[in-house]
Amino acid sequence: MKLLILSRNPQLYSTDALVKAAEKRGHEVRVVDYLRCYMNITSRKPRIYVDGEELQADAVIPRIAARHTFYGNAVVRQFEMMNVFTLNDSVAIARSRDKLRSMQILAKRGVGLPVTGFAHHTDATGKLIEMCGGAPLVIKLLEGTQGVGVVLAETANAASSVIEAFKDLNANILVQEFIKEAKGSDIRCIVVGGKVVASMKRQAPEGEFRSNLHRGGSAEKVKITPEERATAIRAAKAMGLNVAGVDLLRSNHGPVVMEVNSSPGLEGIEQSSKKDVAGGIIEFIERTLANPAKASKSGDK
Template sequence: MNQKLKIVILSRGPSLYSTRSLLRAGRERGHHISVMDHMNCDLVIDSKKPQVWYYGRNCSDIDAVIPRIGASVTAHGAAVIRQFELMNCFTTLNSEALLLTRNKLSCLQVLSGNGIDIPKTILPSTRSMAYRFLDQLKRPPYVIKVVSGTHGSGVLKADSKTSALHLLDTFSQLREMVIAQEYIEESSGKDLRIIVVGDRVVAAMERKSNTGDFRSNLHLGGSASLIKISDEERDIAIKSVHLMGLKVAGVDMLRSHRGPLVLEVNASPGLEGIEKTTGVDIAAHIIALAENHQNVSHE
């Protein structure tokens, strides 16, 4: 029988579906689980006794932390996670892995450097270099992405080299780091979202745009359906998550003529769309991950 755990969800949105689903799953499995706004955590950084305090309460008795960190507060969230790590508290999301995956360019570099196929990508240093290297992405259109964007924001399609250069110039003036990628025509408007927990895939869905947009994000009005993935897609998803140093993640993947291509690895994937689409209780799998760690550490 599993030991009852004291679990904390780090979240700024206690009413959000993902947070509520984790709360439900934790309570159904008999654990003491609560939500903490990580922006209200106080940290005592000390070589002998690192501490986290929350509204005057010392959090030294926490068994497991499940971070749900929004993109706008990534650095602060990572600092709080790191503090729990220094206290030898189990976390379902490593602080360094969070920082890595929030940068699209760094994520793609690690994946491609370890043999994971991705859409060909360039980070040009100047306009003249952009003009030169766009030719390596084959013919237009091109996909232009802000490195720090989420939920499909900061992702644009350029239908010509002139349009791509204009977008790159505009973002450069805004001091945004921007990459350009080849456009995978055969998968336009659709992709796969695959959820990995621990060492296995627990759910997968296909997302499709309903508006003619080349982006398929549910936040942009897309729809989703249950899908069976191949053994190759499963293995690539698991390898990608492990390369990022993650225990729980969503992998976004395209089906192309040359095989599966990984777009990105999301360290804090939303649960609503995929739980409702697949009927899989992903939150329960995440709670079980914390349980399994506790059981192993006490053996």
């Protein structure tokens, strides 16, 4: 099997782990910088190139950075036009990168969420704060990643000030209830092909409420409940993702989903869970390509 991994940096742990897992199973694998790709968009024979070479593959693994979603997703769509199986398709990636759209899709599917408010005008600030249960509140930039642009407002006045400051910058934000009982921790579940293959508990450092590993959080293996497992699987399915990192909080009213990531990092969860997540992803691609009817659905959405 010929695999292409769309990644800007072959030295990244996740990219390297996927390469090694594919090679271990006897596949030909290549890492391609998607920003260097260019496309011939035609109805007769769509093509995609890098450095003058036409690219061909049996399957593509997108590892698209959030800041390059627009162009990276265009590259994924081009492969779909060529009837190449993409691990996560372009529609699902676009859904997951839009925090507001994600929340609306998950809510429609009945997936547990924190109470979340969204408004355009600051005249609605008071209503948003009241709707989300009052302070403390979490305020999030829709475009933020890895904990950047996420603010905990301890009081209603602080929340109003933060909301107004973001609005003055023409930023789009979400306002969410603060799940105090989570105590600065969350659970990351990796879902592959409709199954949770690994999970970890992330704990924020002292004085911080964001548990992202990029912000100094720690990770450890965790045993999840059947309800948490079902919630993670439902969230990935609602987004249409074959592979997803689903972030959950343990609230007093059950697990709630904070985010669904279409390119989850593998380092922290492989090291903490001792699971070969990269190998599981390659196995899923093998199983899918063995069923051509299932693989062909990638470009039909």
